[in-house]
Amino acid sequence: MKKSDVVRAVLGDRYHVAPLHHGGQAFAPTNIALCKYWGKRDQDINLPLTSSLSISLGNKGATVDLRIHHGAHDEIFLNEYEVDRVSPFSKRLIEFLNLFRHHHEPRFSVHIKSNVPIAAGLASSACGFASLIMALDALFGWKLDQRELSILARLGSGSATRSLWPGFVEWHSGIRGDGMDSHGVMIEETWPELCIGLLIVSEKAKGIPSREAMQRTVTTSALYSAWPAKVSRDLSLLKQAISVCDFPLLGKTAESNATTMHATMLSAWPPITYAIPETLLAMQQVWQLRSEGLSLYFTQDAGPNLKLLFLQKDIDTVKSHFPQAEIVQPFVGC
Secondary structure, three states: OHHHHHHHHHHHHHHOOOOOOEEEEEEEEEEEEHHHHHHHHEEEEEOOOOOOOEEEEEEOOOOOEEEEEEOOEEEHHHHEEEEEOOOOOHHHHHHHHHOEEEEOOOOOEEEEEEEOOOOOOOOHHHHHHHHHHHHHHHHHHHOOOOOOOHHHOOOOOOHHHHHHOOEEEEEEOOOOOOOOOOOEOOOOOOOOEEEEEOOOOOOOOOOOHHHHHHHHHHHHHHOHHHHHHHHHHHHHHHHHHHHHOOHHHHHHHHHHHHHHHHHHHOOOOOOOOOOOOHHHHHHHHHHHHHOOOOOOEEEEEEOOOOOEEEEEEHHHHHHHHHOEEEEEEOOOOO
């Protein structure tokens, strides 16, 4: 199954329509996985080996303004600066755009505004591809539903399948070879007291792309065989925690899931670690504060930065210990 086959299966007769509008604009939030996606059963169409569960971060994410461009090539701008079209960033985006045009037409002008660091473990590709597929939907007038958009966003970035909704989202791994049952599903529960602290210790792009690290882990880690069972248990615990607002259960499950994922990477060969000294110091600080009675946990994706998990009543305390952390309340103002 190829990506182009998935696009044709989703769009059907709409695949051959010309753009209905001159442009389209959309915003998608970034999402933080509480139960991680790490490992694929199909590399080409981004089908995961396990399901996963995330929380979207309100107004943190990416806005895409997509317009028809009459030049010889696509043009891509990130936060108002033009990106070289032969850069890895542009190549990945153009490869995705190629799925939705015929004989290299039309050309696009893509303006991306992101308020999260790029390639630093904050799911910048998730919100980027989710907003891009919504902008394409608006431009072509496809009128796709959220499930269809989620499937198409997945072709650009696996975690983008979870960035179509606010709040908690589960990405069902699915079992079909064509991937039509592998998409995000919104979890209806809300949790206004839940807070996320974005602890940015480095905005540098990571040295090993997630795709490369993921594949290396799956094929070489001696610990990876235990990962699917761990995910299954953690998904059940997280959904239980969300349903009754049990914060200690949510926090310890998310932290355990993250540290286990990074342990599988460290046991790969050659070993992989995204942590830098500042990451480890922050982890130790969280553990020390928790031993002193503060209900504080963390999660870490494929990058050096941590996401602190805590409740609204502890905002001032967390700020006093981590003044550089940006506090996000995903369900406030929704």
